Amino acid sequence: MRGDSVTRLAALLLLTPLAALAHPHAWIDLHVNLDLDAEQRITAVSQTWVFDPVYTLLLVEEFEQELADAGRQEQLDALGQRMLHSMAAYDYLTRIRHGGARVGTGTAENMHIRLNDDDQLEFRFSLPLSEPIPLDGEALEYTIFDPTYYIEMLHPSPDAVAVNGPDNRCQVDIVQPSPTPAQIARAAAVDLGAASADGLGEHFAQRVRVRCQPTARGG
Amino acid sequence: MRRLILLCRRTPVCGLMAAALLLLLSTAHASPLAPDALREDDPQTAEHAPHQEHQETETNPARRLAAWMLITQRQLHRDLTSGMRDLRHEASATNGLWLILISFLYGMFHAAGPGHGKAVISTYLLTHRARVRRGLTLSFAASFLQAVTAIVLVFGLVRLAGWLSRDAMQQVATVELVSFGLVATLGALLCVRACRGLLRRPVPVHHQHPHDDGPMVPVTAGLSPSPHTGGGAPDTPQAGHHPTAGCACGHAHHVAPDAVAPGQGRWPMIATVLAVGIRPCTGAVLILVAANLLGLWTAGLFAVFAMALGTALTVSALAVLAIKARSWAVRIASRGGAARWTRAGDVAALAGGLLILFAGLSLFSAALTTAPPAFYRL
Numbered sequence: 001m002r003g004d005s006v007t008r009l010a011a012l013l014l015l016t017p018l019a020a021l022a023h024p025h026a027w028i029d030l031h032v033n034l035d036l037d038a039e040q041r042i043t044a045v046s047q048t049w050v051f052d053p054v055y056t057l058l059l060v061e062e063f064e065q066e067l068a069d070a071g072r073q074e075q076l077d078a079l080g081q082r083m084l085h086s087m088a089a090y091d092y093l094t095r096i097r098h099g100g101a102r103v104g105t106g107t108a109e110n111m112h113i114r115l116n117d118d119d120q121l122e123f124r125f126s127l128p129l130s131e132p133i134p135l136d137g138e139a140l141e142y143t144i145f146d147p148t149y150y151i152e153m154l155h156p157s158p159d160a161v162a163v164n165g166p167d168n169r170c171q172v173d174i175v176q177p178s179p180t181p182a183q184i185a186r187a188a189a190v191d192l193g194a195a196s197a198d199g200l201g202e203h204f205a206q207r208v209r210v211r212c213q214p215t216a217r218g219g
Numbered sequence: 220m221r222r223l224i225l226l227c228r229r230t231p232v233c234g235l236m237a238a239a240l241l242l243l244l245s246t247a248h249a250s251p252l253a254p255d256a257l258r259e260d261d262p263q264t265a266e267h268a269p270h271q272e273h274q275e276t277e278t279n280p281a282r283r284l285a286a287w288m289l290i291t292q293r294q295l296h297r298d299l300t301s302g303m304r305d306l307r308h309e310a311s312a313t314n315g316l317w318l319i320l321i322s323f324l325y326g327m328f329h330a331a332g333p334g335h336g337k338a339v340i341s342t343y344l345l346t347h348r349a350r351v352r353r354g355l356t357l358s359f360a361a362s363f364l365q366a367v368t369a370i371v372l373v374f375g376l377v378r379l380a381g382w383l384s385r386d387a388m389q390q391v392a393t394v395e396l397v398s399f400g401l402v403a404t405l406g407a408l409l410c411v412r413a414c415r416g417l418l419r420r421p422v423p424v425h426h427q428h429p430h431d432d433g434p435m436v437p438v439t440a441g442l443s444p445s446p447h448t449g450g451g452a453p454d455t456p457q458a459g460h461h462p463t464a465g466c467a468c469g470h471a472h473h474v475a476p477d478a479v480a481p482g483q484g485r486w487p488m489i490a491t492v493l494a495v496g497i498r499p500c501t502g503a504v505l506i507l508v509a510a511n512l513l514g515l516w517t518a519g520l521f522a523v524f525a526m527a528l529g530t531a532l533t534v535s536a537l538a539v540l541a542i543k544a545r546s547w548a549v550r551i552a553s554r555g556g557a558a559r560w561t562r563a564g565d566v567a568a569l570a571g572g573l574l575i576l577f578a579g580l581s582l583f584s585a586a587l588t589t590a591p592p593a594f595y596r597l
Contacts, residue, residue: 025501027297054300054509058385061512065383119304152293181285204289 024152024187024204026055030144032155034210036165041132042140042210045094046110046164051121055151059121073114080113080123092127093153096142103140104130135170135212145205148197149187154206161208170212179203295325299506303522307513315518322506322522326362326529329502335582336361336495337537339402339575343491344541346571347409348564354538357488362531364496366523368394369503377511384508391504392586394497399583401494406576409487413569417562494579502526 033046051059063075070078087093088107096103105127112124133140145153155161155174163170179187183203190197302318330337340361344354372394376387503523510519552563 025505027293052297052300053304054505057509057512058388062383062385178282179285179289181281184285184289 024146024149026150027052027152027154028055029156029160030153031160032142032144032162032208034140034161034163034170035126036135036163037132038166039132039134040165040212041134042129043132044126044128045096045105045142046126047092047094047124047144049121049123049153050116051123053118053120056115056119056121060115076113076115076121079121080111083123084108084111084125090147092125093146094127094142094144096129096140098133098140099138103133106130135210137212139209139211141207141209143202143205143207145201147199147201149190149201149204150197152204153201155208161210163210163212170210173209173211175207175209177204177206291328295321295328299325299502300509303506303509303513303515303518306515306518310515315521318518318522319525322525323529325502326500326526326531327533328529329500329526330362330530330533335399335402335578336365336498337534338578339405339495340491340534341537341541342571342574342578343405343409343487344538345545346567346574347487348545349542351539351542353488354542355535357491358534358538359531360492361495362527362534363524364492365498365500365530366503366527368497369499369507369523370520372499373504373507373511377508378516384512388501388504388508391499391501394499396583396586398494398498399579399586401490401497401579403576403579403583405487405490405494406572406574406579408490409572410569410576411572412487413565413572416565417569500526500530 029050031048031050034042035044035046037043059079060075063079067075067078084092091105092108094105096105106129108125108127110124110126112122114122116122158172158174161172161174163172180203183200187200187204190200298321299318302314302321306314306318340354340357343349344357349357372390373384373387376382376390377384503526506522506526507516507519510516510522549564
């Protein structure tokens with residue numbers, strides 16, 4: 001039955017979930033600084049988001065129209081404020097875990113926004129932790145993602161994560177996402193309005209683990 | 220129903236049906252794994268599950284393929300957006316050609332995945348008699364109509380009506396609804412058509428087994444070796460060649476696939492092109508919107524047509540595959556008795572129509588009920 005196997009092959013080829021990935025539509029490059037205090041505790045996660053050129057255009061266009069008479073920086077600041085404001089309810093798309101428990105975060109501060117030399121939007125803010133987390137050997141893990149996966153948010157390289165502190169003995173691991181073919185198919189289906197996008201982004205997010213060597217805690 | 224099942228057991232048409240069904244389901248099935256994962260704070264799912272998933276990565280080839288697709292897609296997307304920007308900085312022929320090449324590749328690659336357009340075209344071609352040329356026409360017409368829809372949408376809303384690009388992009392969802400409605404309509408029309416074929420070509424032409432469509436059913440129609448071109452011809456019953464099935468007739472008669480299924484008019488094709496092509500590719504809309512914002516409208520037009528060409532090539536490949544698969548199935552089936560296949564052709568057409576109808580309806584209702592993504596959050 002040669003034909004039968006050909007039929008099967010054809011069926012298989014048609015079915016192979018070659019993901020079209022209509023989602024995501026935009027991307028953000030992440031650069032993250034983990035701020036340590038003198039006692040080797042993490043106090044804040046400072047983030048720089050670099051938007052892709054087209055998404056930058058879309059965002060800027062809106063404020064060019066809305067604040068037509070204002071200067072460029074004023075428009076950008078308004079955009080930055082709105083972004084922070086609307087993300088506040090979503091923990092600024094940042095989830096931090098320590099020892100298996102979710103770490104609370106406060107209100108973002110120190111916002112800076114500008115267009116960089118490549119005409120890409122560069123958006124910076126610092127996200128303070130509710131309470132400083134001592135790096136006692138237990139790994140701290142964080143993910144930053146758009147839950148709807150409309151925007152893909154990734155650290156472009158291992159050195160996109162830095163630990164800033166006086167005594168830095170930390171090791172950073174970026175665990176790359178490994179979505180299942182089913183999740184990729186779902187991402188494609190989202191674009192047809194056929195699947196909910198909520199929660200999708202997590203499967204396409206990098207997980208960053210920071211582990212620091214315990215230090216002799218000086219009093 | 221029993222008959223259908225029996226039929227399924229005997230012919231590979233069932234495999235094709237299943238293929239078409241799965242193809243459609245893969246695009247139409249809405250299965251939110253985590254309805255509100257944002258609020259979800261369960262370490263079980265958030266922490267442990269991804270660990271396990273990660274461990275499988277190296278071993279599972281499907282995963283590796285998926286990862287490769289992700290990376291390629293990402294790269295193309297990035298090249299596309301930065302190509303646009305480069306063209307603005309330096310309007311050179313090199314940059315222009317580069318953008319067009321990237322658009323073409325993006326279209327080709329993008330079309331390789333599940334999408335209702337491809338699913339509808341494949342299902343239609345799997346379950347209906349069609350020649351390769353028709354399949355190609357279908358694929359190209361639908362792909363280029365998609366480009367035209369994108370252009371009309373962006374030109375009309377952004378350039379004429381002065382909408383914000385973002386608002387215009389969201390209107391893709393509205394156009395999608397129309398597309399899904401057309402898909403459902405196409406399915407319903409195909410069903411009606413197939414039913415008429417089934418009624419017109421009843422099984423018990425020979426009188427001994429009025430209610431049996433088993434292997435003993437004599438040939439009633441459709442072994443004409445010449446392909447039909449018109450609409451009504453295949454419905455004409457012809458003298459059976461083999462009064463009993465089960466003889467080794469497969470080798471003696473090459474059955475042209477065109478000869479054994481309901482005939483084709485022009486309208487199913489037009490309806491398919493419309494249903495598929497009315498939905499613009501989001502990538503095309505994105506390019507046009509960006510091109511417009513950068514003052515590169517003409518370059519955007521070229522890019523979008525290059526993308527449509529890429530899409531058309533991939534969809535054509537799928538279409539030819541579907542047509543070939545169907546023609547193999549017909550050949551296999553005709554070994555067991557052409558009568559069964561003739562009927563199977565009608566049943567296949569009916570099933571195909573039902574599948575397309577189902578897909579259209581479920582996509583339509585899903586699109587209505589699924590909350591739109593939080594587009595404005597950032």
